[in-house]
Amino acid sequence: QVQLVESGGGLVQPGGSLRLSCAVSGSIFRVNAMGWYRQAPGKQRELVAGMASDGTTNYRDSVKGRFTISRDNAKSLVYLQMNSLKPEDTAVYFCNLEGPWRDYWGQGTQVTVSS
Numbered sequence: 130q131v132q133l134v135e136s137g138g139g140l141v142q143p144g145g146s147l148r149l150s151c152a153v154s155g156s157i158f159r160v161n162a163m164g165w166y167r168q169a170p171g172k173q174r175e176l177v178a179g180m181a182s183d184g185t186t187n188y189r190d191s192v193k194g195r196f197t198i199s200r201d202n203a204k205s206l207v208y209l210q211m212n213s214l215k216p217e218d219t220a221v222y223f224c225n226l227e228g229p230w231r232d233y234w235g236q237g238t239q240v241t242v243s244s
Contacts, residue, residue, distance in 0.1 A: 131155035131233045133224045138238030141214055145242070149209040151224030151235060161227040165198060165209045167220035167240075174223070178209060191217070214242045 137149040149165065164179035178188045178198035186198055197210040207224060219242050224235040 131157050131226060131228070133226060133233055133235035135222065135224050135235040135238040138222060138240045140241045140243065142244050143215060143242055145214050146210070146212045147214065147240060149211070149222055149224075149238060149240075151207040151209075153205040153207065153226060157226070157228050159229045161229065163198075163200060163207045164225045164227070165207075166223045166225055167218075168223070168237075169220040172220075177222070180207070211240070214240075216242045218242050 132154045134152045135149060137147060139147060141147055160182055162179055162181045165177045166174050167177050168174040176189060177192055178186065178196055180186050180198050180200060188196060195211065195213045198208065200207045209222070211218065219240060221237040221239050223237045226233040
């Protein structure tokens with residue numbers, strides 16, 4: 130059973146930084162991609178950053194140059210470094226793993242950007 134557990138969320142002032150972590154446990158035949166999504170109140174869940182199995186990354190336009198996705202395969206961790214945070218980044222952030230037959234999700238971690 131694959132499990133994802135996010136951590137690192139919190140309250141930060143505009144312009145601040147946070148690093149989210151996603152711990153992956155369990156065995157899986159193949160990981161097609163990993164990603165970070167977010168969902169703000171009243172809005173749809175949206176992809177923030179993704180990383181394919183070959184390491185190729187992609188970001189939504191609004192976070193390019195500010196957010197960085199990375200992974201530590203030895204520790205089964207995926208990170209999202211978030212810099213220059215803005216109030217509009219406020220949301221619950223979810224870790225996602227795309228497997229060969231289904232997606233897996235974490236429980237989410239709240240990020241609030243406010244002065």
